[in-house]
Amino acid sequence: MADRDGIVDLLVLGGGAAGLVGAMTAAGVGARTVLVERDRTGGDCLWTGCVPSKTLLAAAATARTRAMLTGQDPDFSLVRTMIRDAIAAIEPADSPQTLEAAGVRFIRGAARFEAPGVATVDGRTIRFRQALIATGAAPHVPEVPGLAGPSVVTSETVWDLPAIPARLAVIGGGPLGCELGQAFARLGSEVTLIIRSTILPREDRDAAALVKTSLEADGIRVLEHTRVERISPTKPGSRLELRDGTVLTADTVLLAAGRTARTAGLGLEHLDISTDAHGQIITDPRMRTTNPSVWAAGDVTAHPRFTHVAGVHASIAARNAVLGLNLKISPVVPRVTYTSPELAAVGATHPPGTRAMVRTIHHTHVDRAVTDNTTDGFTRLIADQRGHILGATIVGPRAGESVAEVVLAIEHRLKTSDIAAATHPYPTYSDGVWNAAIADVRARLRAPATAAVIKILLLLRRWRADLDTRLIRR
Ligand SMILES: Cc1cc2nc3c(=O)[nH]c(=O)nc-3n(C[C@H](O)[C@H](O)[C@H](O)COP(=O)(O)OP(=O)(O)OC[C@H]3O[C@@H](n4cnc5c(N)ncnc54)[C@H](O)[C@@H]3O)c2cc1C
Numbered sequence: 001m002a003d004r005d006g007i008v009d010l011l012v013l014g015g016g017a018a019g020l021v022g023a024m025t026a027a028g029v030g031a032r033t034v035l036v037e038r039d040r041t042g043g044d045c046l047w048t049g050c051v052p053s054k055t056l057l058a059a060a061a062t063a064r065t066r067a068m069l070t071g072q073d074p075d076f077s078l079v080r081t082m083i084r085d086a087i088a089a090i091e092p093a094d095s096p097q098t099l100e101a102a103g104v105r106f107i108r109g110a111a112r113f114e115a116p117g118v119a120t121v122d123g124r125t126i127r128f129r130q131a132l133i134a135t136g137a138a139p140h141v142p143e144v145p146g147l148a149g150p151s152v153v154t155s156e157t158v159w160d161l162p163a164i165p166a167r168l169a170v171i172g173g174g175p176l177g178c179e180l181g182q183a184f185a186r187l188g189s190e191v192t193l194i195i196r197s198t199i200l201p202r203e204d205r206d207a208a209a210l211v212k213t214s215l216e217a218d219g220i221r222v223l224e225h226t227r228v229e230r231i232s233p234t235k236p237g238s239r240l241e242l243r244d245g246t247v248l249t250a251d252t253v254l255l256a257a258g259r260t261a262r263t264a265g266l267g268l269e270h271l272d273i274s275t276d277a278h279g280q281i282i283t284d285p286r287m288r289t290t291n292p293s294v295w296a297a298g299d300v301t302a303h304p305r306f307t308h309v310a311g312v313h314a315s316i317a318a319r320n321a322v323l324g325l326n327l328k329i330s331p332v333v334p335r336v337t338y339t340s341p342e343l344a345a346v347g348a349t350h351p352p353g354t355r356a357m358v359r360t361i362h363h364t365h366v367d368r369a370v371t372d373n374t375t376d377g378f379t380r381l382i383a384d385q386r387g388h389i390l391g392a393t394i395v396g397p398r399a400g401e402s403v404a405e406v407v408l409a410i411e412h413r414l415k416t417s418d419i420a421a422a423t424h425p426y427p428t429y430s431d432g433v434w435n436a437a438i439a440d441v442r443a444r445l446r447a448p449a450t451a452a453v454i455k456i457l458l459l460l461r462r463w464r465a466d467l468d469t470r471l472i473r474r
Protein backbone atom coordinates (compact mmCIF):
# COMPACT_ATOMS: atom_id res chain seq x y z
CA MET A 1 0.00 0.00 0.00
CA ALA A 2 1.66 3.27 -1.11
CA ASP A 3 0.41 6.87 -0.99
CA ARG A 4 -0.34 9.02 -4.04
CA ASP A 5 3.38 9.65 -4.59
CA GLY A 6 3.87 5.91 -4.66
CA ILE A 7 6.04 6.10 -1.51
CA VAL A 8 5.52 3.57 1.27
CA ASP A 9 6.03 4.46 4.94
CA LEU A 10 7.73 1.14 5.77
CA LEU A 11 9.27 -1.38 3.42
CA VAL A 12 9.92 -4.71 5.15
CA LEU A 13 12.46 -7.08 3.64
CA GLY A 14 11.73 -10.66 4.69
CA GLY A 15 8.59 -12.42 5.89
CA GLY A 16 9.85 -14.47 8.86
CA ALA A 17 9.06 -13.84 12.52
CA ALA A 18 10.70 -10.39 12.48
CA GLY A 19 9.26 -9.22 9.15
CA LEU A 20 5.72 -10.41 9.90
CA VAL A 21 5.57 -8.75 13.31
CA GLY A 22 7.27 -5.58 12.06
CA ALA A 23 4.92 -5.23 9.09
CA MET A 24 1.73 -5.93 11.06
CA THR A 25 2.79 -3.55 13.83
CA ALA A 26 3.38 -0.74 11.33
CA ALA A 27 0.14 -1.41 9.44
CA GLY A 28 -1.68 -1.64 12.77
CA VAL A 29 -0.92 2.01 13.51
CA GLY A 30 -1.96 3.06 10.02
CA ALA A 31 1.41 3.17 8.25
CA ARG A 32 1.51 2.29 4.55
CA THR A 33 3.45 -0.92 4.69
CA VAL A 34 4.84 -3.31 2.08
CA LEU A 35 6.41 -6.68 2.94
CA VAL A 36 8.62 -8.43 0.41
CA GLU A 37 9.37 -12.15 0.82
CA ARG A 38 11.42 -14.07 -1.71
CA ASP A 39 10.24 -17.51 -0.62
CA ARG A 40 7.51 -18.53 1.90
CA THR A 41 6.09 -16.25 4.59
CA GLY A 42 6.66 -17.72 8.05
CA GLY A 43 10.44 -17.97 7.64
CA ASP A 44 12.75 -20.39 9.40
CA CYS A 45 10.66 -20.73 12.54
CA LEU A 46 7.61 -22.09 10.76
CA TRP A 47 9.16 -24.15 7.97
CA THR A 48 12.57 -25.40 9.12
CA GLY A 49 13.08 -24.22 12.72
CA CYS A 50 10.99 -24.07 15.88
CA VAL A 51 7.81 -25.71 14.60
CA PRO A 52 9.28 -28.81 12.88
CA SER A 53 11.97 -29.28 15.55
CA LYS A 54 9.55 -29.14 18.49
CA THR A 55 7.16 -31.48 16.66
CA LEU A 56 10.04 -33.85 15.93
CA LEU A 57 11.01 -33.86 19.62
CA ALA A 58 7.43 -34.60 20.68
CA ALA A 59 7.09 -37.33 18.03
CA ALA A 60 10.41 -38.86 19.09
CA ALA A 61 9.39 -38.94 22.76
CA THR A 62 6.11 -40.64 21.83
CA ALA A 63 7.89 -43.07 19.49
CA ARG A 64 10.33 -44.02 22.23
CA THR A 65 7.52 -44.73 24.71
CA ARG A 66 5.66 -46.77 22.08
CA ALA A 67 8.81 -48.70 21.21
CA MET A 68 9.36 -49.50 24.91
CA LEU A 69 5.78 -50.71 25.31
CA THR A 70 5.29 -52.58 22.04
CA GLY A 71 8.77 -53.17 20.61
CA GLN A 72 7.60 -51.44 17.40
CA ASP A 73 10.15 -49.43 15.39
CA PRO A 74 9.30 -45.73 14.95
CA ASP A 75 7.45 -44.90 11.74
CA PHE A 76 9.25 -41.95 10.16
CA SER A 77 6.48 -41.31 7.63
CA LEU A 78 4.14 -40.79 10.60
CA VAL A 79 6.65 -38.38 12.16
CA ARG A 80 6.84 -36.43 8.91
CA THR A 81 3.05 -36.27 8.73
CA MET A 82 2.94 -34.88 12.28
CA ILE A 83 5.44 -32.20 11.26
CA ARG A 84 3.46 -31.32 8.13
CA ASP A 85 0.24 -31.11 10.17
CA ALA A 86 1.80 -28.81 12.79
CA ILE A 87 3.12 -26.49 10.09
CA ALA A 88 -0.23 -26.52 8.29
CA ALA A 89 -2.06 -25.59 11.53
CA ILE A 90 0.19 -22.61 12.24
CA GLU A 91 0.84 -21.44 8.67
CA PRO A 92 -2.42 -19.46 8.16
CA ALA A 93 -1.38 -16.98 10.89
CA ASP A 94 1.78 -16.20 8.89
CA SER A 95 0.25 -16.21 5.41
CA PRO A 96 0.10 -13.45 2.78
CA GLN A 97 -3.69 -13.43 3.27
CA THR A 98 -3.28 -12.62 6.96
CA LEU A 99 -0.82 -9.88 6.06
CA GLU A 100 -3.21 -8.37 3.50
CA ALA A 101 -6.09 -8.60 6.00
CA ALA A 102 -3.94 -6.65 8.47
CA GLY A 103 -3.41 -3.93 5.85
CA VAL A 104 0.06 -4.98 4.68
CA ARG A 105 0.69 -5.16 0.95
CA PHE A 106 2.54 -8.39 0.17
CA ILE A 107 4.98 -8.75 -2.73
CA ARG A 108 6.75 -11.99 -3.55
CA GLY A 109 10.31 -11.55 -4.76
CA ALA A 110 13.88 -10.74 -3.69
CA ALA A 111 14.33 -7.17 -2.48
CA ARG A 112 17.52 -5.11 -2.67
CA PHE A 113 18.43 -1.49 -1.95
CA GLU A 114 19.48 0.63 -4.93
CA ALA A 115 19.78 4.14 -3.43
CA PRO A 116 18.49 6.03 -0.36
CA GLY A 117 14.70 5.55 -0.34
CA VAL A 118 14.76 3.25 -3.36
CA ALA A 119 14.64 -0.54 -3.51
CA THR A 120 13.87 -3.01 -6.25
CA VAL A 121 12.05 -6.33 -6.18
CA ASP A 122 13.12 -8.44 -9.12
CA GLY A 123 13.57 -5.29 -11.22
CA ARG A 124 10.44 -3.47 -10.00
CA THR A 125 11.08 -0.18 -8.13
CA ILE A 126 9.67 0.59 -4.66
CA ARG A 127 10.18 3.98 -3.01
CA PHE A 128 10.16 4.07 0.77
CA ARG A 129 10.54 6.47 3.70
CA GLN A 130 11.79 3.84 6.15
CA ALA A 131 12.86 0.23 5.73
CA LEU A 132 13.14 -2.77 8.07
CA ILE A 133 15.66 -5.46 7.21
CA ALA A 134 14.41 -8.83 8.48
CA THR A 135 16.12 -11.27 6.15
CA GLY A 136 17.23 -13.74 8.84
CA ALA A 137 20.24 -16.04 8.84
CA ALA A 138 21.29 -19.23 7.10
CA PRO A 139 23.16 -22.26 8.48
CA HIS A 140 26.86 -21.53 8.94
CA VAL A 141 29.03 -23.87 6.89
CA PRO A 142 32.48 -24.31 8.50
CA GLU A 143 35.45 -24.62 6.18
CA VAL A 144 35.93 -28.36 6.30
CA PRO A 145 37.09 -30.24 3.19
CA GLY A 146 34.32 -32.54 1.95
CA LEU A 147 31.49 -30.80 3.78
CA ALA A 148 29.55 -30.15 0.58
CA GLY A 149 28.88 -33.87 0.01
CA PRO A 150 25.36 -35.27 -0.58
CA SER A 151 25.10 -36.90 2.85
CA VAL A 152 25.50 -33.53 4.62
CA VAL A 153 22.25 -31.84 5.69
CA THR A 154 21.45 -28.59 7.50
CA SER A 155 18.44 -27.38 9.47
CA GLU A 156 16.99 -26.42 6.08
CA THR A 157 17.28 -29.85 4.46
CA VAL A 158 17.16 -32.36 7.33
CA TRP A 159 13.35 -32.35 7.05
CA ASP A 160 13.57 -33.92 3.59
CA LEU A 161 15.41 -37.07 4.77
CA PRO A 162 13.51 -40.08 3.40
CA ALA A 163 14.28 -42.27 6.43
CA ILE A 164 15.77 -42.16 9.92
CA PRO A 165 19.55 -42.26 9.42
CA ALA A 166 21.11 -45.34 11.02
CA ARG A 167 24.21 -43.32 12.00
CA LEU A 168 23.98 -39.55 12.38
CA ALA A 169 26.98 -37.28 13.06
CA VAL A 170 26.02 -33.81 14.29
CA ILE A 171 28.55 -31.00 14.00
CA GLY A 172 27.80 -28.56 16.83
CA GLY A 173 26.49 -28.79 20.38
CA GLY A 174 24.29 -25.72 20.68
CA PRO A 175 20.50 -25.88 21.04
CA LEU A 176 20.07 -27.13 17.48
CA GLY A 177 22.57 -29.99 17.73
CA CYS A 178 21.28 -31.09 21.14
CA GLU A 179 17.59 -30.96 20.22
CA LEU A 180 17.82 -32.69 16.85
CA GLY A 181 20.52 -35.07 18.10
CA GLN A 182 18.27 -36.23 20.95
CA ALA A 183 15.21 -36.49 18.71
CA PHE A 184 16.99 -38.70 16.17
CA ALA A 185 18.57 -40.81 18.92
CA ARG A 186 15.11 -41.46 20.34
CA LEU A 187 13.90 -42.39 16.86
CA GLY A 188 16.65 -45.01 16.67
CA SER A 189 19.68 -43.28 15.09
CA GLU A 190 23.14 -43.90 16.47
CA VAL A 191 24.10 -40.27 17.13
CA THR A 192 27.50 -38.64 17.70
CA LEU A 193 27.77 -34.94 18.61
CA ILE A 194 31.05 -33.32 17.56
CA ILE A 195 31.57 -30.04 19.38
CA ARG A 196 34.53 -27.70 19.18
CA SER A 197 33.64 -26.20 22.59
CA THR A 198 31.79 -27.74 25.50
CA ILE A 199 28.14 -28.71 25.05
CA LEU A 200 25.69 -25.74 25.30
CA PRO A 201 28.59 -23.33 25.89
CA ARG A 202 26.44 -20.34 26.89
CA GLU A 203 24.69 -22.16 29.73
CA ASP A 204 25.36 -22.73 33.43
CA ARG A 205 27.85 -25.64 33.51
CA ASP A 206 25.81 -27.74 35.98
CA ALA A 207 22.77 -27.35 33.72
CA ALA A 208 24.70 -28.25 30.57
CA ALA A 209 26.16 -31.28 32.39
CA LEU A 210 22.66 -32.56 33.21
CA VAL A 211 21.61 -32.26 29.56
CA LYS A 212 24.81 -34.03 28.50
CA THR A 213 24.13 -36.90 30.92
CA SER A 214 20.61 -37.22 29.56
CA LEU A 215 21.83 -37.25 25.94
CA GLU A 216 24.34 -39.94 26.84
CA ALA A 217 21.59 -41.93 28.53
CA ASP A 218 19.77 -41.82 25.17
CA GLY A 219 22.85 -43.45 23.62
CA ILE A 220 24.40 -40.30 22.15
CA ARG A 221 28.19 -40.09 22.00
CA VAL A 222 29.22 -36.56 22.97
CA LEU A 223 32.70 -35.54 21.77
CA GLU A 224 33.70 -32.11 23.15
CA HIS A 225 36.72 -29.92 22.39
CA THR A 226 37.26 -31.44 18.98
CA ARG A 227 36.29 -30.69 15.42
CA VAL A 228 36.01 -32.32 12.03
CA GLU A 229 39.17 -31.94 9.95
CA ARG A 230 38.04 -33.74 6.81
CA ILE A 231 35.00 -35.54 5.44
CA SER A 232 35.27 -38.07 2.64
CA PRO A 233 32.51 -40.06 0.95
CA THR A 234 32.04 -43.74 1.76
CA LYS A 235 29.28 -46.07 0.66
CA PRO A 236 26.84 -45.19 2.08
CA GLY A 237 27.52 -41.87 3.78
CA SER A 238 30.68 -40.21 5.00
CA ARG A 239 33.92 -40.86 6.86
CA LEU A 240 34.78 -38.12 9.35
CA GLU A 241 38.31 -37.50 10.60
CA LEU A 242 38.43 -35.47 13.81
CA ARG A 243 41.23 -33.30 15.11
CA ASP A 244 41.77 -35.60 18.14
CA GLY A 245 42.43 -38.55 15.81
CA THR A 246 38.95 -40.11 16.14
CA VAL A 247 37.57 -41.51 12.89
CA LEU A 248 33.88 -42.26 12.52
CA THR A 249 31.45 -43.09 9.78
CA ALA A 250 27.93 -41.73 9.40
CA ASP A 251 25.09 -42.10 6.91
CA THR A 252 24.13 -38.48 7.44
CA VAL A 253 26.04 -35.46 8.76
CA LEU A 254 23.92 -32.67 10.28
CA LEU A 255 25.47 -29.23 10.35
CA ALA A 256 24.48 -27.38 13.53
CA ALA A 257 27.39 -24.99 13.89
CA GLY A 258 25.61 -21.64 14.18
CA ARG A 259 24.14 -19.24 11.63
CA THR A 260 25.33 -16.59 9.18
CA ALA A 261 23.31 -13.40 8.64
CA ARG A 262 21.61 -13.18 5.22
CA THR A 263 22.86 -9.87 3.85
CA ALA A 264 24.37 -10.90 0.52
CA GLY A 265 22.80 -9.09 -2.42
CA LEU A 266 20.79 -6.66 -0.26
CA GLY A 267 22.73 -3.64 -1.57
CA LEU A 268 23.63 -2.48 1.95
CA GLU A 269 26.57 -0.54 0.50
CA HIS A 270 24.17 1.82 -1.37
CA LEU A 271 22.74 2.98 1.98
CA ASP A 272 25.88 2.91 4.15
CA ILE A 273 24.47 0.15 6.34
CA SER A 274 27.35 -1.37 8.32
CA THR A 275 27.85 -4.94 9.43
CA ASP A 276 30.10 -6.29 12.19
CA ALA A 277 33.03 -8.69 11.83
CA HIS A 278 30.57 -11.61 11.61
CA GLY A 279 28.52 -9.97 8.84
CA GLN A 280 25.60 -9.16 11.17
CA ILE A 281 23.83 -5.83 10.74
CA ILE A 282 24.86 -3.36 13.43
CA THR A 283 21.95 -1.76 15.28
CA ASP A 284 21.61 0.68 18.16
CA PRO A 285 19.34 -0.06 21.16
CA ARG A 286 16.38 1.26 19.13
CA MET A 287 17.17 -1.26 16.36
CA ARG A 288 18.26 1.48 13.95
CA THR A 289 21.10 0.62 11.59
CA THR A 290 23.94 2.96 10.69
CA ASN A 291 21.51 4.49 8.14
CA PRO A 292 18.95 6.58 10.09
CA SER A 293 16.07 5.51 7.78
CA VAL A 294 16.79 1.81 7.95
CA TRP A 295 16.06 -0.54 10.84
CA ALA A 296 16.83 -4.22 11.36
CA ALA A 297 15.54 -7.03 13.55
CA GLY A 298 15.82 -10.78 13.99
CA ASP A 299 18.54 -13.21 13.01
CA VAL A 300 20.15 -10.76 10.59
CA THR A 301 21.33 -8.68 13.58
CA ALA A 302 23.86 -9.51 16.32
CA HIS A 303 21.14 -10.26 18.89
CA PRO A 304 20.33 -13.74 20.23
CA ARG A 305 18.68 -15.78 17.50
CA PHE A 306 15.24 -16.63 18.79
CA THR A 307 11.74 -16.12 17.42
CA HIS A 308 10.59 -14.18 20.49
CA VAL A 309 13.57 -11.82 20.17
CA ALA A 310 12.93 -11.34 16.44
CA GLY A 311 9.29 -10.44 17.07
CA VAL A 312 9.85 -8.09 20.00
CA HIS A 313 12.75 -6.28 18.32
CA ALA A 314 10.81 -5.93 15.07
CA SER A 315 7.83 -4.47 16.87
CA ILE A 316 10.07 -1.90 18.56
CA ALA A 317 11.87 -1.11 15.30
CA ALA A 318 8.58 -0.68 13.40
CA ARG A 319 7.08 1.68 15.97
CA ASN A 320 10.27 3.73 16.15
CA ALA A 321 10.42 3.85 12.35
CA VAL A 322 6.87 4.92 11.52
CA LEU A 323 5.97 6.93 14.64
CA GLY A 324 9.36 8.47 15.42
CA LEU A 325 9.35 6.97 18.93
CA ASN A 326 12.43 6.30 21.02
CA LEU A 327 11.67 2.78 22.29
CA LYS A 328 14.66 0.71 23.34
CA ILE A 329 15.08 -3.04 23.48
CA SER A 330 15.35 -4.85 26.81
CA PRO A 331 18.50 -6.79 27.72
CA VAL A 332 16.34 -9.40 29.48
CA VAL A 333 16.10 -12.30 27.02
CA PRO A 334 14.98 -15.79 28.04
CA ARG A 335 16.11 -18.87 26.14
CA VAL A 336 15.00 -22.48 26.24
CA THR A 337 16.64 -25.59 24.86
CA TYR A 338 13.85 -28.11 24.40
CA THR A 339 15.83 -31.24 25.19
CA SER A 340 14.72 -33.69 27.83
CA PRO A 341 15.36 -32.32 30.41
CA GLU A 342 14.45 -28.85 29.18
CA LEU A 343 16.98 -26.12 29.98
CA ALA A 344 15.70 -22.56 30.43
CA ALA A 345 17.68 -19.50 31.42
CA VAL A 346 17.39 -15.74 31.67
CA GLY A 347 19.74 -13.01 32.82
CA ALA A 348 22.89 -13.82 34.75
CA THR A 349 24.04 -17.43 34.75
CA HIS A 350 26.88 -16.71 37.21
CA PRO A 351 26.96 -14.37 40.22
CA PRO A 352 28.27 -11.09 38.80
CA GLY A 353 30.10 -10.20 42.05
CA THR A 354 31.11 -11.76 45.35
CA ARG A 355 28.05 -10.28 47.10
CA ALA A 356 25.50 -11.83 44.74
CA MET A 357 23.53 -14.79 46.08
CA VAL A 358 22.99 -18.10 44.33
CA ARG A 359 20.07 -20.20 45.57
CA THR A 360 19.69 -23.67 44.11
CA ILE A 361 16.76 -25.99 44.69
CA HIS A 362 17.37 -29.53 43.50
CA HIS A 363 14.23 -31.05 42.09
CA THR A 364 14.34 -33.83 44.67
CA HIS A 365 12.78 -31.01 46.75
CA VAL A 366 10.13 -30.11 44.18
CA ASP A 367 7.20 -32.40 44.92
CA ARG A 368 5.83 -32.38 41.37
CA ALA A 369 9.18 -33.65 40.11
CA VAL A 370 9.06 -36.34 42.81
CA THR A 371 5.54 -37.46 41.86
CA ASP A 372 6.52 -37.46 38.16
CA ASN A 373 9.83 -39.25 38.87
CA THR A 374 11.74 -36.49 37.05
CA THR A 375 14.01 -35.25 39.83
CA ASP A 376 17.14 -34.89 37.65
CA GLY A 377 16.98 -31.13 37.55
CA PHE A 378 17.32 -27.95 39.53
CA THR A 379 16.17 -24.36 39.76
CA ARG A 380 18.85 -21.76 40.40
CA LEU A 381 18.12 -18.12 41.18
CA ILE A 382 20.77 -15.41 41.25
CA ALA A 383 20.02 -12.27 43.25
CA ASP A 384 22.00 -9.21 44.29
CA GLN A 385 22.76 -8.41 47.93
CA ARG A 386 19.39 -6.68 48.34
CA GLY A 387 17.45 -9.57 46.86
CA HIS A 388 16.81 -8.16 43.37
CA ILE A 389 16.61 -11.07 40.97
CA LEU A 390 19.37 -11.03 38.35
CA GLY A 391 18.99 -14.37 36.64
CA ALA A 392 17.78 -17.94 36.70
CA THR A 393 18.63 -21.31 35.24
CA ILE A 394 16.09 -24.11 35.37
CA VAL A 395 16.60 -27.68 34.20
CA GLY A 396 13.68 -30.07 34.16
CA PRO A 397 10.23 -30.57 32.65
CA ARG A 398 8.42 -27.34 31.70
CA ALA A 399 11.48 -25.24 32.56
CA GLY A 400 10.50 -22.92 29.70
CA GLU A 401 7.15 -22.25 31.34
CA SER A 402 8.62 -21.75 34.83
CA VAL A 403 11.23 -19.25 33.64
CA ALA A 404 8.59 -16.78 32.39
CA GLU A 405 7.91 -15.68 35.97
CA VAL A 406 11.58 -14.84 36.45
CA VAL A 407 11.60 -12.83 33.21
CA LEU A 408 8.82 -10.64 34.61
CA ALA A 409 10.64 -10.37 37.95
CA ILE A 410 13.89 -9.17 36.34
CA GLU A 411 12.08 -6.76 33.98
CA HIS A 412 10.32 -5.14 36.95
CA ARG A 413 13.27 -5.23 39.38
CA LEU A 414 11.39 -7.53 41.73
CA LYS A 415 13.05 -9.15 44.73
CA THR A 416 13.06 -12.75 45.90
CA SER A 417 10.70 -11.57 48.68
CA ASP A 418 8.15 -10.55 46.01
CA ILE A 419 8.15 -14.03 44.51
CA ALA A 420 8.16 -15.63 47.97
CA ALA A 421 5.07 -13.60 48.93
CA ALA A 422 3.07 -14.76 45.88
CA THR A 423 1.15 -18.00 46.40
CA HIS A 424 2.14 -20.63 43.84
CA PRO A 425 -0.07 -23.60 43.01
CA TYR A 426 0.95 -26.99 44.44
CA PRO A 427 2.30 -29.30 43.16
CA THR A 428 3.87 -27.61 40.13
CA TYR A 429 7.34 -27.27 38.67
CA SER A 430 7.10 -23.53 39.37
CA ASP A 431 7.50 -24.54 43.03
CA GLY A 432 11.21 -24.66 42.15
CA VAL A 433 11.31 -20.89 41.58
CA TRP A 434 9.11 -20.28 44.62
CA ASN A 435 11.21 -22.50 46.90
CA ALA A 436 14.44 -20.87 45.68
CA ALA A 437 12.98 -17.43 46.42
CA ILE A 438 11.78 -18.58 49.86
CA ALA A 439 15.22 -20.07 50.57
CA ASP A 440 16.76 -16.70 49.73
CA VAL A 441 14.35 -14.80 51.99
CA ARG A 442 14.98 -17.25 54.87
CA ALA A 443 18.73 -16.88 54.46
CA ARG A 444 18.39 -13.10 54.59
CA LEU A 445 16.30 -13.38 57.76
CA ARG A 446 19.27 -15.15 59.36
CA ALA A 447 21.58 -12.18 58.67
CA PRO A 448 22.74 -10.78 62.11
CA ALA A 449 20.97 -7.39 61.92
CA THR A 450 17.68 -8.86 60.66
CA ALA A 451 17.88 -11.74 63.14
CA ALA A 452 18.37 -9.24 66.00
CA VAL A 453 15.29 -7.21 64.94
CA ILE A 454 13.22 -10.41 64.69
CA LYS A 455 14.40 -11.46 68.14
CA ILE A 456 13.34 -8.11 69.61
CA LEU A 457 9.90 -8.39 67.93
CA LEU A 458 9.51 -11.89 69.33
CA LEU A 459 10.41 -10.78 72.86
CA LEU A 460 8.07 -7.77 72.66
CA ARG A 461 5.26 -9.95 71.40
CA ARG A 462 5.84 -12.50 74.19
CA TRP A 463 5.90 -9.74 76.85
CA ARG A 464 2.69 -8.22 75.45
CA ALA A 465 0.89 -11.58 75.28
CA ASP A 466 1.87 -12.41 78.88
CA LEU A 467 0.71 -8.96 80.00
CA ASP A 468 -2.66 -9.44 78.24
CA THR A 469 -3.08 -12.84 79.89
CA ARG A 470 -2.37 -11.38 83.35
CA LEU A 471 -4.89 -8.55 82.76
CA ILE A 472 -7.60 -11.01 81.71
CA ARG A 473 -7.01 -13.16 84.84
CA ARG A 474 -7.48 -10.15 87.08
C1 LIG B 1 16.16 -26.00 13.87
C2 LIG B 1 15.86 -24.68 14.53
C3 LIG B 1 15.07 -24.65 15.66
C4 LIG B 1 14.77 -23.43 16.28
N1 LIG B 1 14.01 -23.45 17.39
C5 LIG B 1 13.70 -22.30 18.01
C6 LIG B 1 12.89 -22.29 19.16
O1 LIG B 1 12.44 -23.33 19.64
N2 LIG B 1 12.58 -21.10 19.74
C7 LIG B 1 13.06 -19.93 19.23
O2 LIG B 1 12.76 -18.87 19.80
N3 LIG B 1 13.84 -19.90 18.13
C8 LIG B 1 14.17 -21.05 17.51
N4 LIG B 1 14.94 -21.04 16.38
C9 LIG B 1 15.42 -19.74 15.87
C10 LIG B 1 14.29 -19.05 15.05
O3 LIG B 1 13.86 -19.92 14.04
C11 LIG B 1 14.83 -17.76 14.45
O4 LIG B 1 15.39 -16.96 15.46
C12 LIG B 1 13.73 -16.97 13.74
O5 LIG B 1 13.13 -17.74 12.75
C13 LIG B 1 14.33 -15.69 13.13
O6 LIG B 1 13.35 -15.01 12.42
P1 LIG B 1 13.76 -13.90 11.33
O7 LIG B 1 12.49 -13.29 10.89
O8 LIG B 1 14.83 -13.05 11.84
O9 LIG B 1 14.41 -14.73 10.13
P2 LIG B 1 13.79 -15.83 9.15
O10 LIG B 1 12.76 -16.64 9.80
O11 LIG B 1 14.96 -16.52 8.57
O12 LIG B 1 13.06 -14.98 8.02
C14 LIG B 1 13.76 -14.23 7.07
C15 LIG B 1 12.99 -14.26 5.78
O13 LIG B 1 13.57 -13.32 4.89
C16 LIG B 1 13.50 -13.85 3.59
N5 LIG B 1 14.49 -13.14 2.77
C17 LIG B 1 15.84 -13.23 2.84
N6 LIG B 1 16.41 -12.38 1.97
C18 LIG B 1 15.40 -11.74 1.34
C19 LIG B 1 15.34 -10.74 0.34
N7 LIG B 1 16.44 -10.23 -0.21
N8 LIG B 1 14.13 -10.31 -0.08
C20 LIG B 1 12.99 -10.83 0.47
N9 LIG B 1 13.00 -11.77 1.42
C21 LIG B 1 14.18 -12.22 1.85
C22 LIG B 1 13.75 -15.32 3.78
O14 LIG B 1 13.25 -16.07 2.70
C23 LIG B 1 13.00 -15.60 5.08
O15 LIG B 1 11.68 -16.03 4.86
C24 LIG B 1 15.27 -22.23 15.73
C25 LIG B 1 16.06 -22.26 14.58
C26 LIG B 1 16.35 -23.45 13.99
C27 LIG B 1 17.20 -23.44 12.73
Ligand SMILES: NC(=O)c1ccc[n+]([C@@H]2O[C@H](COP(=O)([O-])OP(=O)(O)OC[C@H]3O[C@@H](n4cnc5c(N)ncnc54)[C@H](O)[C@@H]3O)[C@@H](O)[C@H]2O)c1
Pocket: 142, 171, 172, 173, 174, 175, 176, 177, 179, 194, 195, 196, 197, 198, 199, 200, 201, 226, 227, 228, 255, 256, 257, 258, 259, 304, 305, 306, 335, 336, 337, 338
Ligand atom coordinates in the same frame (compact mmCIF):
# COMPACT_ATOMS: atom_id res chain seq x y z
N1 LIG C 1 15.41 -23.85 21.39
C1 LIG C 1 15.81 -22.83 20.68
O1 LIG C 1 15.50 -21.68 20.96
C2 LIG C 1 16.66 -23.07 19.47
C3 LIG C 1 16.79 -24.35 18.93
C4 LIG C 1 17.60 -24.52 17.81
C5 LIG C 1 18.24 -23.43 17.26
N2 LIG C 1 18.07 -22.21 17.81
C6 LIG C 1 18.76 -21.03 17.26
O2 LIG C 1 19.28 -21.33 16.01
C7 LIG C 1 20.61 -20.87 15.91
C8 LIG C 1 21.48 -21.97 15.45
O3 LIG C 1 21.63 -22.96 16.47
P1 LIG C 1 23.02 -23.68 16.65
O4 LIG C 1 22.88 -24.63 17.78
O5 LIG C 1 23.47 -24.18 15.31
O6 LIG C 1 23.99 -22.47 16.98
P2 LIG C 1 24.87 -22.06 18.26
O7 LIG C 1 25.71 -20.93 17.79
O8 LIG C 1 24.02 -21.87 19.43
O9 LIG C 1 25.80 -23.33 18.56
C9 LIG C 1 26.79 -23.73 17.66
C10 LIG C 1 27.54 -24.90 18.23
O10 LIG C 1 28.39 -25.40 17.23
C11 LIG C 1 29.71 -25.53 17.73
N3 LIG C 1 30.58 -25.37 16.56
C12 LIG C 1 30.71 -24.28 15.77
N4 LIG C 1 31.58 -24.55 14.75
C13 LIG C 1 31.97 -25.83 14.92
C14 LIG C 1 32.84 -26.69 14.21
N5 LIG C 1 33.48 -26.28 13.13
N6 LIG C 1 33.01 -27.95 14.67
C15 LIG C 1 32.37 -28.38 15.79
N7 LIG C 1 31.54 -27.61 16.49
C16 LIG C 1 31.34 -26.36 16.06
C17 LIG C 1 29.83 -24.48 18.80
O11 LIG C 1 30.85 -24.80 19.69
C18 LIG C 1 28.43 -24.57 19.43
O12 LIG C 1 28.39 -25.66 20.31
C19 LIG C 1 21.05 -20.37 17.25
O13 LIG C 1 21.26 -19.00 17.18
C20 LIG C 1 19.92 -20.71 18.19
O14 LIG C 1 19.61 -19.62 19.01
C21 LIG C 1 17.31 -22.01 18.91
